[in-house]
Amino acid sequence: MTIFPHDQFAKDYLEELLGTLGEVKAPREVRSEVRQIDVWFAPAPQLQSNAETLGLLGRMATTPCLFEPFRNAVAPDDISTCLLKLLEIHAQVYREGNRSKTRINIGDLPKLWLLTPTASEAILSGFGAKVDANWLPGMYFLPDYLRTAIVVIHQLPRTPETLWLRMLGKGKVQSQAIDELELLPQEHPFRSNALLLLSNLRSNLEVNAEIEAEDKELVMRLSPILSQQLESATQQGLQEGLQQGQRRVVENFLKVRFGAIDEELSAIISPLLLLPPEEFTPLLLQLSRDELIALFARTN
Numbered sequence: 001m002t003i004f005p006h007d008q009f010a011k012d013y014l015e016e017l018l019g020t021l022g023e024v025k026a027p028r029e030v031r032s033e034v035r036q037i038d039v040w041f042a043p044a045p046q047l048q049s050n051a052e053t054l055g056l057l058g059r060m061a062t063t064p065c066l067f068e069p070f071r072n073a074v075a076p077d078d079i080s081t082c083l084l085k086l087l088e089i090h091a092q093v094y095r096e097g098n099r100s101k102t103r104i105n106i107g108d109l110p111k112l113w114l115l116t117p118t119a120s121e122a123i124l125s126g127f128g129a130k131v132d133a134n135w136l137p138g139m140y141f142l143p144d145y146l147r148t149a150i151v152v153i154h155q156l157p158r159t160p161e162t163l164w165l166r167m168l169g170k171g172k173v174q175s176q177a178i179d180e181l182e183l184l185p186q187e188h189p190f191r192s193n194a195l196l197l198l199s200n201l202r203s204n205l206e207v208n209a210e211i212e213a214e215d216k217e218l219v220m221r222l223s224p225i226l227s228q229q230l231e232s233a234t235q236q237g238l239q240e241g242l243q244q245g246q247r248r249v250v251e252n253f254l255k256v257r258f259g260a261i262d263e264e265l266s267a268i269i270s271p272l273l274l275l276p277p278e279e280f281t282p283l284l285l286q287l288s289r290d291e292l293i294a295l296f297a298r299t300n
Helices: 005-018 045-060 076-100 121-126 160-166 171-183 191-206 213-239 242-258 263-273 277-286 289-299
Strands: 022-025 028-030 035-037 039-043 065-069 111-116 139-141 148-152
Touching: 005 022, 005 039, 005 045, 005 065, 005 191, 039 045, 045 160, 065 076, 076 111, 076 121, 076 148, 160 171, 171 191, 171 213, 191 213, 191 242, 242 263, 242 277, 263 277, 263 289, 277 289
Parallel strands: 065 111, 111 148
Antiparallel strands: 022 039, 028 035, 039 065, 139 148
């Protein structure tokens, strides 16, 4: 079970999208007290043609940078901790520059993007964060040498350009972004994988015994997506032949629900397929990973 489902979703989601633009490391360790950066990104020049498709997120990912997404409103100590990570990275860059006798300019240093659903005026003013006319509303920049911006997701305009960031919001903002994601053309390069990651998020939230009311609503909102993923896998399976197709359906659905197929899950596929589809489909939808394994262990 994933202990922090939203944190894992945000890291996987950013890694999936930013991986089309360059190298992503999630997480990356920094030396001081072995702190970890949630997502480290380094752009690949040959992939920058993909940046436009990601809108505002793509524009943010044109230089080396750190992404630190927060599920709940960012607090002052959260920002301070992230700044410590950034400054340690800057120190590493300067050390490498000294070793190679390369001059490092401020503009060459990595940036920090803090992604938060909301942020109070007191926090923004306390860190000297201000709007920049060159960027969208909802983006607040710290003094230049700090190379840091706080992105208040709930303040971003509801446009296609901000869709991929609004997916990391909360409540109504995230729900609206999911609606927009589903309306994208089937052939959109990021639609399918984003829906798959949302299905994984639903599965991780579903097994959490202490799920919050807001997350219960999110699970209900994501349930149709899970069913659609299963239907899509079924249709693909039918095109490949009944027996092979059914196995692919089950494998795809287990990946959708549980993220990966380990040895325990792999062992239940064959006995599961001995049942007719009208019997194994409800089991896949309703039972948890442990319940499925236990059921077919008893069957065997």
